[in-house]
Amino acid sequence: MSQANRAALFFEPGRPFEIRELPIPEPRRGGLTLRITRANICGSELHIWRGDGRFKEIATPQGRILGHEATGFVHALGEGVDQDWNGAPVREGDRIAYQYFRPCGRCRSCIRGSTEACRDSFAIQRGPLDEWPYVRGAFADYLYLHPNQAFFKVPDNVTDTMVVSANCALAQVVMGLERVDVALGDQVVIQGCGGLGLYACAIAKERGAAQVIAIDGIDERLSMAERMGADHVIDFRKVSEPRQRVEAVKDLTGGWGADVVVEVVGFAGVINEGLRMLGLGGRYLEMGTFYPGTSFECDPGRLVMQNQRIEAVASYDAVSLQRAIDFLSRHAGSLPLDEVVVDYPLECIEQAFADQDAGRTRRASLVMS
Numbered sequence: 420m421s422q423a424n425r426a427a428l429f430f431e432p433g434r435p436f437e438i439r440e441l442p443i444p445e446p447r448r449g450g451l452t453l454r455i456t457r458a459n460i461c462g463s464e465l466h467i468w469r470g471d472g473r474f475k476e477i478a479t480p481q482g483r484i485l486g487h488e489a490t491g492f493v494h495a496l497g498e499g500v501d502q503d504w505n506g507a508p509v510r511e512g513d514r515i516a517y518q519y520f521r522p523c524g525r526c527r528s529c530i531r532g533s534t535e536a537c538r539d540s541f542a543i544q545r546g547p548l549d550e551w552p553y554v555r556g557a558f559a560d561y562l563y564l565h566p567n568q569a570f571f572k573v574p575d576n577v578t579d580t581m582v583v584s585a586n587c588a589l590a591q592v593v594m595g596l597e598r599v600d601v602a603l604g605d606q607v608v609i610q611g612c613g614g615l616g617l618y619a620c621a622i623a624k625e626r627g628a629a630q631v632i633a634i635d636g637i638d639e640r641l642s643m644a645e646r647m648g649a650d651h652v653i654d655f656r657k658v659s660e661p662r663q664r665v666e667a668v669k670d671l672t673g674g675w676g677a678d679v680v681v682e683v684v685g686f687a688g689v690i691n692e693g694l695r696m697l698g699l700g701g702r703y704l705e706m707g708t709f710y711p712g713t714s715f716e717c718d719p720g721r722l723v724m725q726n727q728r729i730e731a732v733a734s735y736d737a738v739s740l741q742r743a744i745d746f747l748s749r750h751a752g753s754l755p756l757d758e759v760v761v762d763y764p765l766e767c768i769e770q771a772f773a774d775q776d777a778g779r780t781r782r783a784s785l786v787m788s
Contacts (some may be wrong), residue, residue, distance in 0.1 A: 425787075426559035427768045428482030428548075431471030436740035436768050437482065441559070444552035446483060446497035449566030453517065457583045458489035458557040458759060460775050460783045462613065462685045463709060468772050470614040472712030484556030486785075487519035488587035490579055494561060504569045504737060516585045517559070517570035518740055520544070524567070535594060543568070548603050557766065560787050574748045581747050581756040583784055584614055589743040591706060592618045594735035596626060598677050599702040603627030608668055608677040609649070611684035611707060614782040615645045617759055619681050622746065624648035628679075632671055634664065637778050646755050661692040668696040676701060683707040690715040698729050705731040710741035760784035 421520050424631070426441045446452045464485045464545065464779050466472065479652035485598035492514045505508050512670035522529050526548045529537050544555045564570060573582050592615060601607060607623045609616045612635035623631050625648075636655040644652055651671055669676055676698030681689055685707040694703055747756060761769035761780040771783035 422553065424561045425765060426554055426556075427485050427486075427502060427765060429467070429485050430479055432468060433542065436558075438539045438766065439482070439730070441548060441553045442551075443561045444554065444563040445562065446495050446500075447566075448498040449500060450494055450497040450568075451500055451564050451570075452495040453515070453562045453564055454494040454644050455491040455513075455557055455560055455562055455785065455787050456579050457582055457760075457762075458494045458548065458586075459614070460486075460785070461488045461773055462589055462615070462707065463487075465772065466685070466710045467774065469711045472710040483752070484548075484554055484558055486633075487544075488584055489519070489557035490514065490516050490573065490583045490586070491557055491562070491787075492581075492659050493524075493678075495666045496503050497566075503571050505570050505571055505741060509572060510787060512518065514573040514579070514582075515570045516573055516582050516744055517564055517585050518568060518590075518737055521565055521568045522736060534736050535732070535739075537734075540734060553571045553724050558765070558785060569739055569740060569759065571744055575742065576751045577744065577747045578751075578757055580760055581751065582643070582744065583760060584618070584782065585743040586740060586749060588614045588782075589618045589622075589746070590735040590740040591615065591732060592622050592628045593746070594732070595681070595704050595706050595732040596679075597620050597739070598730050598732055599627045599680050601628055604629045605678040606675070606698075607625030607631045608693070609633045609644070609679040610680065610697050611635060611690050612637070612644040612649075612652075612673060613683065613685075614759055615706060616640075616681075616684035617781070619683060620644050620647040620649045621750070621754055623679075623681075625750075631673065632668060640781060641680075643755065643758065643781065648754075661695075666696045670697065671688070675699075678702065681706065681735055685709075686714040687713045691717060694722070694727070694729075697725070699725050699727075701725070702725045703729045705729060707735070709733050718780040 520540035523533035525540040633649035680693040775783045
């Protein structure tokens with residue numbers, strides 16, 4: 420086990436990451452030190468790396484540590500920590516999945532039960548590299564989990580490869596599909612078959628969707644979507660016009676349109692197309708284009724006349740993370756959950772970003788040695 424705390428520092432779009440060594444944070448009362456085993460490149464990190472939207476203005480002369488979609492095992496426990504958030508005993512060496520942000524519990528959103536919308540959730544990710552706990556992102560060997568930061572033990576039948584996406588992509592999908600109430604008999608369209616889209620296919624089917632239609636333009640992703648539960652796939656290389664894709668969805672749904680459409684492409688330009696795929700009373704779930712500074716065309720009159728609605732979900736509550744882990748355990752032997760991510764060593768982080776950005780890999784996972 421490494422006793423160095425390597426961290427990949429990001430400075431600005433277009434500048435390569437730099438690997439530095441930082442201190443390993445000692446746990447304080449109520450917290451714990453996590454030894455990261457793998458950390459994924461989430462779409463949010465791609466936006467930062469590319470400088471999309473307002474991210475093009477980001478410049479950090481001292482560097483910052485990106486990464487949040489990760490898993491690992493307990494390296495050291497702080498005083499008073501002996502159980503996970505489900506009441507299971509926890510000790511050093513246990514594998515855990517954690518909520519990468521920490522709702523404050525006191526703001527207007529939190530006291531109304533919407534902890535996923537806490538205004539102070541991400542405060543723990545801010546701070547200089549030379550002050551404890553030093554590392555505030557998952558692209559490193561060690562990370563500190565603060566008091567009241569939710570975490571759960573990982574069942575033995577769930578591998579690190581399966582659970583690494585639970586604390587962002589999978590939990591977000593669980594929360595999102597709950598928000599738009601995907602239910603028995605629904606017709607669901609998934610725009611995009613990256614990590615989020617693949618999980619959305621599987622979760623929609625588990626919730627009882629009668630038909631899941633997945634849209635992408637990469638053979639491997641389309642194949643994986645089918646293995647994760649998609650009943651039909653639309654290849655946008657072959658169905659190249661938005662109008663044609665809308666018509667294809669209408670044809671597959673008996674002329675009615677979708678009950679739910681989920682955007683997980685991360686490109687605002689597909690939203691208007693997705694809205695047109697909805698049937699009367701349909702719900703549109705926006706999760707992919709999380710960064711500000713962009714826009715899309717929308718006919719509000721159509722939304723009103725067809726009684727449709729738009730929901731947006733970025734974060735999730737602690738119970739959604741627990742449900743995500745339970746989902747993985749239930750389907751560990753029936754779905755290709757071990758194949759959603761592709762491994763890269765931390766030293767190859769630049770290549771991992773480039774490959775994921777170019778669509779050469781589904782979701783790059785940085786493996787810590």
